[in-house]
Amino acid sequence: MTRTDTPPAWDERAQLTTFLDYARATARAKCEGVSPEDARRAPLPGSPLMTLCGLVNHLRWVEYYWFQVVFLGEEDQGPWTDEDPDREMRIAVDIPLERLLAEYGEQSARYRELVAATDLDTPAKRSVGDGRHPDLRWVLLHLIEETSRHNGHLDVVRELVDGTTGS
Secondary structure (H helix, E strand, O other): OOOOOOOOOOOHHHHHHHHHHHHHHHHHHHHOOOOHHHHHOOOOOOOOOOOHHHHHHHHHHHHHHHHHHHHOOOOOOOOOOOOOOOHHHHHHHHOOHHHHHHHHHHHHHHHHHHHHOOOOOOEOOOOOOOOOOOEHHHHHHHHHHHHHHHHHHHHHHHHHHHOOOOO
16 A cells, blocks of 8 residues: 555545554554564653553554444454453564554455445444544544654654654
8 A cells, every 4th residue: 555645535534534544554664674673662660661562562452342342243353351441552572563564454445344334424333431422534643643643753752662653
């Protein structure tokens, strides 16, 4: 996929999906060429789960949660537990970064199809904390925000583990 933030058309769906794909591609770009060891390193003393592997796995599971659990109403099969709510980040250091990126990419392709086939006004099957049901548009906006914010974390972690900047 070409990394661009310019949509092929100016309708709302094209703009939202282009920005989400751009944020996803940016996360991938920030991981290019990193060594397996550096992908598992947590360079911030106060954030032992903040690794490139952990962040990519978190992005994967965040999309799973918002699309499958909240929007589609499926049972939550995520790796987290009440005792370990950040487990997806903890277990990621035992999974090669290439595999995490591949799983994230495959999942993103499935969600791209879901979004293409669903009206943006469609409400989620499950409610959020205030009892309301967000529509697909809100889910997309939330994922753009979440992925972009974590891209900043990926940027900082990458610079600290091996000095690479940019992307």
